[in-house]
Amino acid sequence: MNAASFVLFGATGDLAKRKIYPALYNLFVDGKLSEGFSVVGLGRRAWSDETFQANVEQALYDFSRRKPADRGELARFVRAFRFQVLDIDRAEDYAQLRELVERRERELGLTPNRMFYLSVGPEYFGTIANHIEASGLGGADGWKRLVIEKPFGHDLASARALNAKLGETFAEEEIYRIDHYLGKPMVQKLELLQQSNPVLQALWSNHYIANVQITASETVGVETRAGYYDRAGAIRDMFQNHMLQLLMMLTAQLPKNSTAETVRFKKKKVMEALDPLQQGQVAASVVRGQYAAGAIAGVPVAGYADEPGIPAGSTNDTYVAARLTIDDAFWRGVPFYIRTGKRLQAKSTRIVIEFKPPLKQSGADAAQPPNLLIIDINPNETITLQLNARDTQDKARFRPLHLDLRDDAEETPEAYENLIGDALRGDATFFAHWDEVELSWRWVQPILEAFADGEVPLHPYEAGGHGPAAADALTARDGYRWWQGEDEARAAETERAQAEIPQEHAVQEHTKRAGERQYV
Numbered sequence: 001m002n003a004a005s006f007v008l009f010g011a012t013g014d015l016a017k018r019k020i021y022p023a024l025y026n027l028f029v030d031g032k033l034s035e036g037f038s039v040v041g042l043g044r045r046a047w048s049d050e051t052f053q054a055n056v057e058q059a060l061y062d063f064s065r066r067k068p069a070d071r072g073e074l075a076r077f078v079r080a081f082r083f084q085v086l087d088i089d090r091a092e093d094y095a096q097l098r099e100l101v102e103r104r105e106r107e108l109g110l111t112p113n114r115m116f117y118l119s120v121g122p123e124y125f126g127t128i129a130n131h132i133e134a135s136g137l138g139g140a141d142g143w144k145r146l147v148i149e150k151p152f153g154h155d156l157a158s159a160r161a162l163n164a165k166l167g168e169t170f171a172e173e174e175i176y177r178i179d180h181y182l183g184k185p186m187v188q189k190l191e192l193l194q195q196s197n198p199v200l201q202a203l204w205s206n207h208y209i210a211n212v213q214i215t216a217s218e219t220v221g222v223e224t225r226a227g228y229y230d231r232a233g234a235i236r237d238m239f240q241n242h243m244l245q246l247l248m249m250l251t252a253q254l255p256k257n258s259t260a261e262t263v264r265f266k267k268k269k270v271m272e273a274l275d276p277l278q279q280g281q282v283a284a285s286v287v288r289g290q291y292a293a294g295a296i297a298g299v300p301v302a303g304y305a306d307e308p309g310i311p312a313g314s315t316n317d318t319y320v321a322a323r324l325t326i327d328d329a330f331w332r333g334v335p336f337y338i339r340t341g342k343r344l345q346a347k348s349t350r351i352v353i354e355f356k357p358p359l360k361q362s363g364a365d366a367a368q369p370p371n372l373l374i375i376d377i378n379p380n381e382t383i384t385l386q387l388n389a390r391d392t393q394d395k396a397r398f399r400p401l402h403l404d405l406r407d408d409a410e411e412t413p414e415a416y417e418n419l420i421g422d423a424l425r426g427d428a429t430f431f432a433h434w435d436e437v438e439l440s441w442r443w444v445q446p447i448l449e450a451f452a453d454g455e456v457p458l459h460p461y462e463a464g465g466h467g468p469a470a471a472d473a474l475t476a477r478d479g480y481r482w483w484q485g486e487d488e489a490r491a492a493e494t495e496r497a498q499a500e501i502p503q504e505h506a507v508q509e510h511t512k513r514a515g516e517r518q519y520v
């Protein structure tokens with residue numbers, strides 16, 4: 001890995017402690033940070049280096065997937081951290097920052113490769129980029145990279161303005177737009193899943209696929225982020241970025257050994273082929289909702305309107321479902337149903353691919369459930385193929401069987417670990433290119449306008465459920481239904497199957513690595 005200075009704006013903030021320090025630590029433990037790396041943290045708080053290092057340590061105990069066990073290793077890690085008080089608007093602070101960064105580079109013998117990580121609100125991105133340029137922090141002898149957090153704009157116009165502003169200082173190849181869903185291990189495996197499995201490759205098109213469902217459901221509510229979330233809603237917070245990225249990653253036709261350029265080019269192609277929603281027709285393809293009071297796992301929770309910091313009468317969406325279609329040779333005619341919401345029954349990010357029924361169906365076969373390929377992204381990372389078996393008691397009935405492909409070989413890295421490691425190596429494959437971001441905003445823009453104009457009804461839904469019943473109409477009009485609650489169905493089925501099958505006949509192969517099978 002290239003030796004570099006990691007310059008972190010927003011080092012005293014929530015994201016830094018929850019995600020960035022644990023990611024750096026795990027990279028360090030795995031030997032993926034170069035010797036003598038340097039981290040310079042920035043914020044307005046009057047922290048000393050020691051306070052900063054103590055906060056970093058605490059963050060590791062609180063949030064890292066691997067808790068520090070070796071004091072010596074921990075000390076070697078935190079001694080790379082320095083803090084400087086910096087106000088984003090003050091030019092003189094950047095001159096001082098430059099001195100500190102250069103001094104650390106001299107002390108550590110580092111080439112002036114600098115990664116500027118902006119873990120601050122997007123309203124600051126342009127100002128920081130300008131100051132980096134004006135103060136000479138961009139350096140001349142090494143590389144410079146800018147890592148930015150979402151949200152990237154509030155709508156199409158603001159995203160374009162922000163991109164133009166950043167473009168004054170950083171070239172597109174130097175900008176790494178984080179979408180942490182692209183760092184999730186299962187999302188990163190989507191490309192290989194098709195490429196390494198000819199059987200899936202052969203089925204991966206409108207010839208065999210009936211519909212695709214992409215769901216990101218959360219049990220949490222707005223938490224402490226009312227100020228941001230009430231302006232963003234589910235459409236900007238999740239749909240415009242994470243959900244459309246999942247769609248792109250799933251449907252892009254990627255050649256073997258794709259490079260960052262090909263991956264991003266093919267994703268752009270998907271977005272270009274996405275049928276636009278016409279103004280006036282949004283309500284037919286999009287359902288929006290807002291959670292009302294209810295219970296999550298038996299614990300009563302407040303409705304969105306009663307959450308702290310939410311303005312009275314807010315019509316913000318906490319749930320969005322949409323029906324999309326892609327007009328290209330592979331996907332023409334396949335509806336994609338995408339939904340995301342807060343305060344739903346379960347935390348789950350999942351893609352379900354429903355295969356078409358056989359061409360000829362008759363009699364009992366007509367009741368044959370479809371085959372499904374279920375890709376669980378979060379919290380479990382599992383791929384499941386749902387097949388059919390005849391019921392042993394009643395041969396006219398079908399019983400779904402599940403073939404689980406699970407990679408539990410080792411604890412998988414967190415999304416931020418993958419992404420920060422990639423950015424340090426200069427691999428932009430799993431970062432959003434401006435073209436994708438712009439096309440995503442362009443696709444979402446009519447929805448934003450329809451929401452603002454009150455064209456799309458806001459359906460209240462009970463916390464702890466599956467979201468508004470109105471979303472069922474999206475699938476029902478094509479003759480499908482949302483696949484949900486399979487977990488309970490599967491549990492019951494497994495229990496039944498185990499009770500039925502004599503133990504000596506049950507095939508049980510417990511998996512160690514991906515690709516090996518587990519028959520349950």
Ligand SMILES: NC(=O)C1=CN([C@@H]2O[C@H](COP(=O)(O)OP(=O)(O)OC[C@H]3O[C@@H](n4cnc5c(N)ncnc54)[C@H](OP(=O)(O)O)[C@@H]3O)[C@@H](O)[C@H]2O)C=CC1
Nearest residue numbers: 010011012013014015043044045086087088119120121149
């Ligand atoms: N938290 C999360 O889970 C996620 C956050 N994000 C995004 O990441 C970014 C950071 O979020 P988060 O950490 O939660 O925010 P916080 O409010 O917790 O932290 C904000 C950080 O910005 C610094 N800051 C604010 N104003 C200034 C200023 N004028 N000069 C210098 N520093 C300043 C603060 O430092 P100080 O107070 O010391 O001045 C603090 O370190 C946001 O864009 C957010 O949308 C994205 C995905 C998830």
Ligand SMILES: O=C1O[C@H](COP(=O)(O)O)[C@@H](O)[C@H](O)[C@H]1O
Nearest residue numbers: 180216218220237238242349378
């Ligand atoms: O970016 C965001 O993502 C989280 C959900 O992320 P996950 O990795 O837990 O699925 C969401 O809660 C948050 O509102 C949003 O800003």
